Amino acid sequence: MATFEITTRSAKGDLKTDTMILNMGPQHPSTHGVLRLELVVDGEIIVDVIPHLGYLHRCFEKHAEQMTNYQQVIPYVDRMDYVAAMGNELAYVLAVEKLMGIEVPERVQYIRVIMAELQRIASHLLAIGTYGLDLGAFTPFLWCFREREKILDLFEITCGARLLYNYIWIGGLSHDLPSDFGKKLKDFLKTFPKALKEINDLLTYNKIFIDRTANIGVLPADVAINYGCSGPMLRGSGVKFDLRKNEPYLVYDRFEFDIPVGEGKMGTVGDCWDRYYVRVREMEESLKIIEQAWEQIPAGDVHAAIPKKARPPQGEIYFRAENPRGEIGFYIISDGHSSSPFRVKARAPSFVNLSVLPEISKGYMIADLVAILGSVDIVLGEVDR
Amino acid sequence: MAELLNMLVASVIPLLFILVYAIVILWTEIKVASHVQDRLGYMYTGGFHGWAQPIADLLKLLSKEHITPANSDKILFILAPVIVFAASYAAYAALPFTSTFIAANLNVGVFYIIAITSFVVIGILMAGWSSNNKYSLLGAMRSVAQIVSYEIPTALSILTVVIVVGTLNLQEVCEAQKGGLFNWNIFKYPPFMFIAFLIYFVASLAEVNRTPFDIPEAESELVAGYHTEYTGMKFAMFYLAEYANMFLVSGIAAILFFGGWNSPFGEFMSGPAWGVFWFVSKGLFFVFLQIMLRWTLPRLRVDQLMYVSWKVLTPISFVNIMIVGLWAILK
Numbered sequence: 177m178a179t180f181e182i183t184t185r186s187a188k189g190d191l192k193t194d195t196m197i198l199n200m201g202p203q204h205p206s207t208h209g210v211l212r213l214e215l216v217v218d219g220e221i222i223v224d225v226i227p228h229l230g231y232l233h234r235c236f237e238k239h240a241e242q243m244t245n246y247q248q249v250i251p252y253v254d255r256m257d258y259v260a261a262m263g264n265e266l267a268y269v270l271a272v273e274k275l276m277g278i279e280v281p282e283r284v285q286y287i288r289v290i291m292a293e294l295q296r297i298a299s300h301l302l303a304i305g306t307y308g309l310d311l312g313a314f315t316p317f318l319w320c321f322r323e324r325e326k327i328l329d330l331f332e333i334t335c336g337a338r339l340l341y342n343y344i345w346i347g348g349l350s351h352d353l354p355s356d357f358g359k360k361l362k363d364f365l366k367t368f369p370k371a372l373k374e375i376n377d378l379l380t381y382n383k384i385f386i387d388r389t390a391n392i393g394v395l396p397a398d399v400a401i402n403y404g405c406s407g408p409m410l411r412g413s414g415v416k417f418d419l420r421k422n423e424p425y426l427v428y429d430r431f432e433f434d435i436p437v438g439e440g441k442m443g444t445v446g447d448c449w450d451r452y453y454v455r456v457r458e459m460e461e462s463l464k465i466i467e468q469a470w471e472q473i474p475a476g477d478v479h480a481a482i483p484k485k486a487r488p489p490q491g492e493i494y495f496r497a498e499n500p501r502g503e504i505g506f507y508i509i510s511d512g513h514s515s516s517p518f519r520v521k522a523r524a525p526s527f528v529n530l531s532v533l534p535e536i537s538k539g540y541m542i543a544d545l546v547a548i549l550g551s552v553d554i555v556l557g558e559v560d561r
Numbered sequence: 562m563a564e565l566l567n568m569l570v571a572s573v574i575p576l577l578f579i580l581v582y583a584i585v586i587l588w589t590e591i592k593v594a595s596h597v598q599d600r601l602g603y604m605y606t607g608g609f610h611g612w613a614q615p616i617a618d619l620l621k622l623l624s625k626e627h628i629t630p631a632n633s634d635k636i637l638f639i640l641a642p643v644i645v646f647a648a649s650y651a652a653y654a655a656l657p658f659t660s661t662f663i664a665a666n667l668n669v670g671v672f673y674i675i676a677i678t679s680f681v682v683i684g685i686l687m688a689g690w691s692s693n694n695k696y697s698l699l700g701a702m703r704s705v706a707q708i709v710s711y712e713i714p715t716a717l718s719i720l721t722v723v724i725v726v727g728t729l730n731l732q733e734v735c736e737a738q739k740g741g742l743f744n745w746n747i748f749k750y751p752p753f754m755f756i757a758f759l760i761y762f763v764a765s766l767a768e769v770n771r772t773p774f775d776i777p778e779a780e781s782e783l784v785a786g787y788h789t790e791y792t793g794m795k796f797a798m799f800y801l802a803e804y805a806n807m808f809l810v811s812g813i814a815a816i817l818f819f820g821g822w823n824s825p826f827g828e829f830m831s832g833p834a835w836g837v838f839w840f841v842s843k844g845l846f847f848v849f850l851q852i853m854l855r856w857t858l859p860r861l862r863v864d865q866l867m868y869v870s871w872k873v874l875t876p877i878s879f880v881n882i883m884i885v886g887l888w889a890i891l892k
Contacts, residue, residue, distance in 0.1 A: 198695050206781045220699065220863060310781050312772060312860025318598040384773055384859045542699070543782050543862045 195223055198542075202231050206310050206546045209556035211530075213549070220541045225534045229527075232560040240520035246272050246486040247346055249520065254340040256522065257558040259302050262295035262331075263499035265344040270425060271495035271506040275488040278347050283476035285426045287353060288344060289469050290361075291331075292426075293462040297368070298327040299500035300455040303553040307452060308379050310550035311388050316379040323371045326364050333357060347481035358470070365467060372459060380456060389452060390443030393536045393548035397446065403532040406525050407502025408458065409552060412438040412451030419498040431468045433461045448551040455553075487515050501525040501553055524558040571664040575653035583804045586845075587615040590852050597856040625793030630693055633790070637691035642791065642798035645684030649805040651677045656812050657732045659822045659836030670731035671723060674813065675716055678768070681802070682708045685777060685787050688799070692790040700786025703863055704770070704777030710867060711767040711774075714874035718761040721754065721878075721885045722746055722817040735821030742825040747818040753885050758818045760878045762847070765810035767866065769803060772855040776863055811847030812840065819843050 198215040201207035210231035216224040236256055240249045253268045254261040266288055273280065305320030328338045333354050335343040343350050379385055395405070400413040410417055418435045420428040436457035438450030490512025496505035502525025509519040529552050537548045588603065592610065595602030607613025629638055655670040657663040667673050682705055689701020723729060725746055726737040738745050747754050767774035778786040788799045815821055820843075822836030830839075861869070 196695060204784060220703075308859065312775065312779065312781060313858065314594075315598050315856050318600065322599055378857070379859070382859060384861055387865055388859060388862060541862060541864070543779070543860075546782050 200545075206549060208306065208549075208554055211554065211556055211559070213533075213545070215542070215545070217542065220543075222537055222540055222542065222545055225537050225545065227530060227533060229530075230560055232556050234557070234561070236561045237520050237522060240517055243516045245515040246488070246517060249517065250345065251340065251342050253522075254342060255557060256524065256561055257499065257501065257504070257526070257555045258339060259555055260295050260299040260500045261340050262291045262344065263299075263497065264504060265341065266292050267495060267497035267499065267504045268506050269344050269346050270497060271493055271508055272346050272486060272488065274495055275491060275493040275508060275510060276346075276483070276486065278481050278483065280347055280481045281476045281478070282427070282474050284348050284478050284481070286469050286473040287349060287478065289426050289428065289431075290466055290473075291334075291343065293465045293469070294327050294330060296462045296500045297459045298324045300459050301327075303455055303500070304375070304379070304452060307547075307550040307553075308385075310546045311385060313379060313382075313385070316375055319371070319375055319378070323368065323375075326367075330357065330360055330364065333360065345482055346486050347483055349478040352478045361466070361470060365463060365470075368463060369460075372456070376456065380453065386442050386449060388543075389448035389547055389551070392443075392448045392540060392544050393551060394444045395446040395451075395532060395536050399532065399535060400446070403535070404528045405502070405532055406528065407498070407500065408451050408454040409502060409525075409529045409532070411436065412454045412551075413446035414438050414440075414450075419496060419503060423496070425497060427469075428465075430472065431465045433464050436461065448547050451551040451553075485515055488512075496523070499525055501555065501558070502529060522561055524561055526552075526554040526556075526558040527561075530554050530559055572654075574658075574662070575656070575664055576650065578658075579650065579653065579801070579805045579808075582808055583801050584615045584619065586804055586807070586848060587618070588612060589849075590855075593849070593852050594856050597853070619797070622793055622797040627795060628790070628792045630790050633693045634691035637687045638790075639795070641684050641688035641691060642795045642802070643684075644687065645681055646798045646802040646805070648677055648680035648684060649802050649809055651680075652809050653805070655731055656809070657735055657816065657821060658840055659833045660732075660735070661833040662837075663732055666730070666732055668728075668730045671719055671729045671734075674731075674809075675712070675719065678806075678809070679708070679712060681806070684802075688791070689787040692787070694790050696783045696785075697787050697789050700777045700779065700783045700789070703779075703783075704787060706863070707767055707770075707774065707776055707866060707870075710870040711764045711874075714760050714870060714878045715764040715768060717875070717878035717882055718757040718764070719813075719817060721757040721882050724882070724886050724889050725749055725754065731816055731821075734816055735823060738820040738823050740823075741827035742820075745818065745820040745823075745825075750885055750888050753881055753888070754818065756877065756881050757885070758814065760874050760881070761814060761817070762850075764870070764874055765814065766851060766854065767870070769806040769810055769851075771803075771807065771851050773858040773861050774866060775855075775860060776866055779860060781860075807848050807851055808844050811851070812844040814847050815840060815843035 195216050195218050198217050200213040200215055202210040202212045207213060212228040214226040214228060215222055236252050239252055243249050250265055250268065253264040257264050301320040301324045305317040308316035331341060332338050334357060335341050335351055395413050397413040397415050400410050400415065414437050416435050416437050421435055436454050438445050438454055440450060442449045488510040490510060492509040494505055494507045496503050504525055505523035507521040508517050511518040533549065533552060537545050591602045603611025603614040605611055606617050629635055652674045654664040655667050655673050685704045686701045689697040722734065726734050728734060747758055770777050788796055791799060822840040824831040824835060824839055
């Protein structure tokens with residue numbers, strides 16, 4: 177590989193040039209919402225990147241303390257990472273359940289796994305689609321959206337909502353699966369691998385795409401760990417760490433699946449292509465999990481364990497789960513007598529992953545920064561909780 | 562008086578062609594993109610597949626406000642889109658639409674086109690510089706680097722054709738390819754003329770800023786590059802120039818390598834009227850190819866683009882021109 181050498185030149189020596197400050201965002205098409213990047217550039221080469229956050233701040237954590245009960249926090253959690261709402265709900269609900277000591281029926285656990293994995297596929301589709309867009313390829317973006325629509329259809333028949341679900345409740349689910357869910361799920365499982373192959377042909381193995389992403393934004397494993405990166409960011413650097421395997425929750429320990437890690441197949445371990453490809457392979461693994469879960473799913477009541485009023489005993493808990501973007505954690509303090517949380521703090525994966533951006537983008541070009549930022553896969557709702 | 566009328570007719574025909582073609586190709590581009598991307602595209606305005614939408618877009622652009630940034634260089638800012646369009650429009654003068662119509666039958670037609678199209682760079686540079694916007698400036702600098710670099714492989718592959726036919730007059734280039742498919746330049750000196758065509762096609766994509774070489778515009782990196790600050794009709798001029806350029810390079814490809822206005826079946830379906838048909842459809846075919854490429858490929862990075870030009874296309878076209886030259890001498 178490596179037809180093109182990495183550009184890490186800067187104008188040194190005889191040629192004297194001035195640096196220029198360039199504001200990328202908050203309205204820039206590649207900053208995925210409302211991130212502002214202050215770039216110090218030498219020509220097109222990046223000398224420094226300073227992310228400025230806070231344009232979307234919705235005070236979610238403060239709001240959670242103002243609710244009248246724990247259940248009402250769930251719609252707020254949805255809105256944090258609005259392209260992976262199921263994952264957020266799951267982590268929050270599991271935290272509260274653990275604090276209250278509720279044991280939920282098996283059927284609920286299986287449905288939660290199916291939903292979380294479908295959500296992972298949907299979220300990764302959006303990530304790789306918009307990544308193509310960042311690099312100037314428009315078509316993969318719409319092809320990925322087409323596939324994502326099918327998942328959203330499944331969510332819609334299940335809980336009536338396409339983006340923000342309020343589906344996973346404390347102690348159960350808002351609805352059981354509808355009768356035609358199985359058929360539609362099987363249709364999806366059958367057509368998706370073909371669609372994935374098309375996207376791979378169009379984007380993943382495209383020579384230009386590889387040249388744009390391989391050896392770019394290399395994140396070494398130790399740096400990733402030091403910065404607290406998680407999810408595909410961490411695994412792209414070759415660290416095999418996934419909470420579904422390392423700290424299994426729900427019924428994840430009953431399924432067989434792999435944890436894809438970056439192997440440096442097209443360049444260096446931990447480059448943009450690796451992070452991208454980890455996502456592609458995670459979608460395949462999620463398909464495996466869904467297939468197995470659907471085969472094993474037992475019958476039962478999804479409302480059995482829902483408490484009349486959630487009022488956890490006095491105490492505190494930190495629970496973490498694997499979201500598409502990485503480790504999402506909820507730290508909840510209960511004072512024991514009121515029915516709303518005393519304090520909720522979310523550990524958002526995008527926020528932590530974004531913090532490594534200045535570290536990995538110096539010395540590359542502006543076009544590379546777009547590629548690097550895209551491979552971090554941020555959702556600003558989560559960065560500015 | 563008659564001469565004046567002649568000049569008027571000769572200059573209005575290409576202009577009319579550009580305008581009609583731009584509207585049609587705007588519609589085509591959206592429809593092709595929609596089919597590639599599994600969506601519908603224009604469907605409502607005017608009935609059948611939204612055929613009137615580009616006309617409505619044009620009217621909208623005409624009525625939009627002209628915004629000039631406060632600290633811009635106003636004269637250059639207004640002049641830039643005009644120069645960009647004028648350069649590509651002027652190149653149409655030497656394009657033989659058929660055996661009887663060519664606005665200016667220059668005996669240095671090839672040279673004229675190469676020279677006049679390089680004006681586009683000046684226009685883009687003016688636009689980028691005068692906008693007083695860092696993104697525009699970066700886009701303009703990229704564009705200069707790109708177009709100037711790619712003119713070399715383009716010119717070299719055009720020169721190969723000049724060696725083969727022995728004339729710089731585009732009308733004569735067409736004449737030389739008379740008599741059916743296998744007299745076309747693309748089939749001469751196999752496979753070296755084909756290589757020359759490939760180099761020309763790739764380089765011409767860069768010349769007209771189309772994907773994968775749409776680096777001056779680069780909407781995901783530079784917002785909209787050199788035309789970020791342009792609105793309304795001034796913006797539309799850049800767009801019109803882009804589409805005019807697309808057909809220009811495609812038309813030149815058709816003339817140099819694919820027989821121009823000649824019928825592929827020898828005498829069958831030939832003549833001045835058929836000539837227009839053959840020339841325009843050959844040109845549109847390459848425009849279609851450019852559109853398809855745009856919706857398939859990601860964008861290269863600036864330095865990769867330079868790499869492709871200086872280290873891949875230019876050396877290959879030098880070797881190619883030498884081989885063709887030797888072959889032509891020995892023959």
